Amino acid sequence: MRNSGYNTSGKRRLIAFLAKNEHKEFSVQSLYEALLAEGLKTPKSSLYRLLEKLCESGAVRKFRDAETDLAVFQYVGDDAECARHLHLKCKVCGRLIHLHCDLAGELVSHISAEHGFRIDSKGSVLYGLCRSCAGEGEI
Amino acid sequence: MRNSGYNTSGKRRLIAFLAKNEHKEFSVQSLYEALLAEGLKTPKSSLYRLLEKLCESGAVRKFRDAETDLAVFQYVGDDAECARHLHLKCKVCGRLIHLHCDLAGELVSHISAEHGFRIDSKGSVLYGLCRSCAGEGEI
DNA sequence: TTGCGTGCAAAGGTTTTGCATGGCA
DNA sequence: TGCCATGCAAAACCTTTGCACGCAA
Numbered sequence A, B: 001m002r003n004s005g006y007n008t009s010g011k012r013r014l015i016a017f018l019a020k021n022e023h024k025e026f027s028v029q030s031l032y033e034a035l036l037a038e039g040l041k042t043p044k045s046s047l048y049r050l051l052e053k054l055c056e057s058g059a060v061r062k063f064r065d066a067e068t069d070l071a072v073f074q075y076v077g078d079d080a081e082c083a084r085h086l087h088l089k090c091k092v093c094g095r096l097i098h099l100h101c102d103l104a105g106e107l108v109s110h111i112s113a114e115h116g117f118r119i120d121s122k123g124s125v126l127y128g129l130c131r132s133c134a135g136e137g138e139i
Numbered sequence C: 001t002t003g004c005g006t007g008c009a010a011a012g013g014t015t016t017t018g019c020a021t022g023g024c025a
Numbered sequence D: 001t002g003c004c005a006t007g008c009a010a011a012a013c014c015t016t017t018g019c020a021c022g023c024a025a
Helices: A009-020 A028-037 A044-057 A080-084 A102-115 A131-135 B009-020 B028-037 B044-057 B080-084 B102-115 B131-138
Strands: A060-064 A071-075 A086-090 A096-099 A125-129 B060-064 B071-075 B086-090 B096-099 B125-129
Touching (some): A009 A028, A009 A044, A009 A071, A028 A071, A044 A071, A102 B096, A102 B102, B009 B028, B009 B071, B044 B060, B044 B071
Parallel strands (some): A086 A125, B086 B125
Antiparallel strands (some): A086 A096, B060 B071
């Protein structure tokens, strides 16, 4: 499933760019501009098509910006394992944290066993403030 | 903050309709059609404006449909307390479950204390399959 | 009476699609 | 060679906005 389709230069460059900026999230517009600034002019229609493929393959995930509600995309890497843990996402800086935490795993099991609800870890994100963004007011 | 602005008949009818269907989520399009079917013709521009107000007041919440990625709206009732618990949402039927669960509360505290991440419970939703929808595919 | 709400139409922005061309396997 | 990817332009779609009128307070 991973990286299906042809291995074109455009796809390689986009993955490389997103991977290099994996702590950031990009709207299509901001991605278009950021690529342009690196001399990589890519029509938005191509971005939409590429991003769709990358989301299917699992290398990239689609979120919504907490402020603008715009679709944003972020590299998550080669991560079949993402289906096995929850994620934290900072509403301010966009940072995505893979939550490797026993207690979280227990909660998922508990909710399945006791509340009859089967959580899709890959599709579930807990939003909030990361340490550095929360700390800005109180350091 | 709750129910700010004028108390108009349109707003009352919309709240009543959404409250009556609180287990369902509605896109603007489907809401428009559902209201029409009840003889309540409401222009979409009015729906957008009303829904925005209701989201601000907290009576209604905005999600994204798991399949179509369309903005969908759902009644959550008078719920200042929603800020204090997590939510489960079924990707198939749209049902929203208010997770009153000690273990979940512990996890939120744990993540704050040990992982340095302050979860916004109100803005965080765990997606998955509810009991009845999980049973349908594979019993 | 004053100011917000509503309805209609138009505009704005995002995303999708058609089609011809180019590139990968 | 055959099929998919790309670029460009146009279309479709969702959402917001402007304006005149109506209604709540």
